[in-house]
Structures are given as C-alpha cells and as structure tokens.
Amino acid sequence: MSSPRKSLLKYKSPIRISKTSGSKPTRSSGLSNKKSSGSLEILDSILPPREWEEENLQWEQHVSSTPSTRSDVISLEKELRTSLKKRDARETGVCPIRRELYSQCFDELIRQVAMNCAERGLLLVEIRNEIQMTIDTYETVLHSSFAFGIRKSMRALQSKEDVEARISKMQNERNVLITEINEQKARCDAIEKRENEKAQIEEKKHIREIQFMEKANQQLKVTSLTTHHS
Template structure:
C-alpha cells in the first residue's frame, strides 16, 4: 500500500474548511473491470468531444487518467511492473513537454519569418514601384531618342538628295560649258573657208 501511495499519491479534496484525502484503491482489477474501464474511456471521449487527431487537451487528460489506472492495476499485482510503467509515464510526459516546447518555438519562429516576409514585402513593393517608374522613364527616353534618330535620318536623306541634285546640276552645267568651249575651240582651230 505504501508503494502504491508513492506511485500514485492520494487525492486531496478541500470542501470549505474540510480536507478529504482519497487514497488509491488497492483492490485488484478483474477482467470485467478492465472492460468497464475501456467502455468508460470511450464514453468520456465521446461525451467531452475529444478530437481523434491532432493536439487535444481533453483526449490527453482522459488518456492520462486511464494510464494512471493501468499503472495502479499493474502495481497491485506486481510492484516492479508498476514502477516500470511509472517510468514510462514520466518519460512520456517529458517527451510531450519537449514536443510542446519545440512546437511553441517553431510557431514563434514561423511568426517571426512571416513578419519579416511581410516587412520585406513592403520594401519589395516599393522597390518594384521605383523600378517600374525608372523603366517608364527609360522607355520615354528611348522613344525620344528614336524620334530624334528618325528626324536626323530624314534630314540627312533630304540633304543627300539636295546635294545629289546640286551635284547633277553642276555636272550638267559643266558639260554644257565644256561643249561650248569645245565648240569655240574648234571654231578657232578649224580653217576658215
């Protein structure tokens, strides 16, 4: 009985100023007791609407109570097995506590990353707007330069046509002058009749 009380300490219930101590039952469990425990666990899980998957504090509380009852039942028949199950329970609690800590830190990490991403999103949107404005300015500049190039090409084409026309006119003038000079020269050189 002392080992059983060490494994599962008695519950203390305070009613006003009255303190009641409920020790753990040392009555061994029978097969119908185990079946009743299973049915009672299923019924309480359903009544308290425990979730079947994920983290559920209700399901965890009910399974903890059921596991304590199993430890009690085993410890009554074999104290050593009861102690082993007690160690298993304590190890399970430490593992769950470690998982909870890991979960909470991962949530905090995720929130930090989401905030950083949100903050970076504003910076990126500002950068995108700046780059789009710069792009529009560069496109306007390219359009202006293209227009200037086209205007210069038109001017050069017109100037080349004018230069070609002037050159052709000068050639024609020089040919006519050459013809006249030839005619004059032939008139001077040829004997008069």
C-alpha cells in the same frame, strides 16, 4: 481549488483533513492512523493523493487500493470510450482531451498492476514518465518551430511592407516626373507654335516686300521706256 473532475483513475472516498495551529495536517477523527503496507506506500508514491479545498474545508483523496478483476478492465475500456465520446475528443491529430483521458486510463492500469505486483507498477511508471518526457520534448520543438515560423512570417511581412513602401515612393516619383515631362512638352509645343506663327508672319512680310519690289521695278521699266520714246 474546487472538487476535481471525475477521473478514470479509481480513488477512495475523499477524507476531510483539518489543520491545527503550528502542526501538520491531521485526518479527521474516526479514521485509521495505522501505517500503510509497503505496496500501499508504493501506490501513494507513484500515484500521489489529490488535495483540494471546498467550502473552506481541506479534502484529500487517495487512489483505490482495491485489487482489480477482469471485469474492472472491461469496465475501464467502456468508460474510456464513453468519456471520449461525451467530451467530444477528436479521433485523430492533437487533442488535449483525448490525451488527458488516455493518461488517466494508463494511470488506472498502473494502479491495477501495482496492486498485484509493485515492481511492475514502478516499471510502468518509468515507462509513463519516459513517454511524457518525449511528448514534452516534441511540444517544446513544436512551440519553437511555431515561434520560428512566426518570426520568419513577421520578417517577411516587414520586408513586404518595405518593398511596398519603396514601390509607392517610386510610383510617386514616376508621377512627378510624368507631370514634369508633360509640362516641358506643353512648353515646347507652345514655343514651336509661336515660332511657326512668327515664321509665317516673316514669310508673308517677305512675300509682300518681294511683290512691292517687283511692282516698283515694273514701274521703273515703264517710266524708262516712256522717257526714251519722248
């Protein structure tokens, strides 16, 4: 990894560490190899040093062991406000940037307290870890809720698609039935028209037959009277 980002947690100057074949990493020459005091060992345990590789060199950086003063606390607060503004952290709601900066600030406070009283530093670390565990739990619940919501939305979408498909199918069937009804109605109209025309023809034929018979009957009457007078 490249050199780490500037942090609100105070660190010592980075030191270069070298690796020899088959041995553990060793500090570069000129550095003190004396054992740390008890408080410094506790400090390293609660705020482990960070390591990175840059330009094929291994670097290590321990947190600062310099005791803090009142002005350091005031300076830390100002630096926190400046960093929040500089990195455009949101003032409300979930904001990873704001969370990261406040976490760094809390670690720096732990460092300052631990330099004066290691036990207080350890207690603050326990509180920090408990808070982090609670946040992780809420994140897990939140992610689970999101996943559940997505699954419900997908089911609802699938159900909606199924309903829309059924509606489309029923509309097609309805259109087919309407077409069939119209065709049957057209056939009925054509049959009715033909029957009406046929009835009119039959009626005219019947009228002509009646007229013919009446005329024939009239002629018979005339013929009968003529014969009788003769």
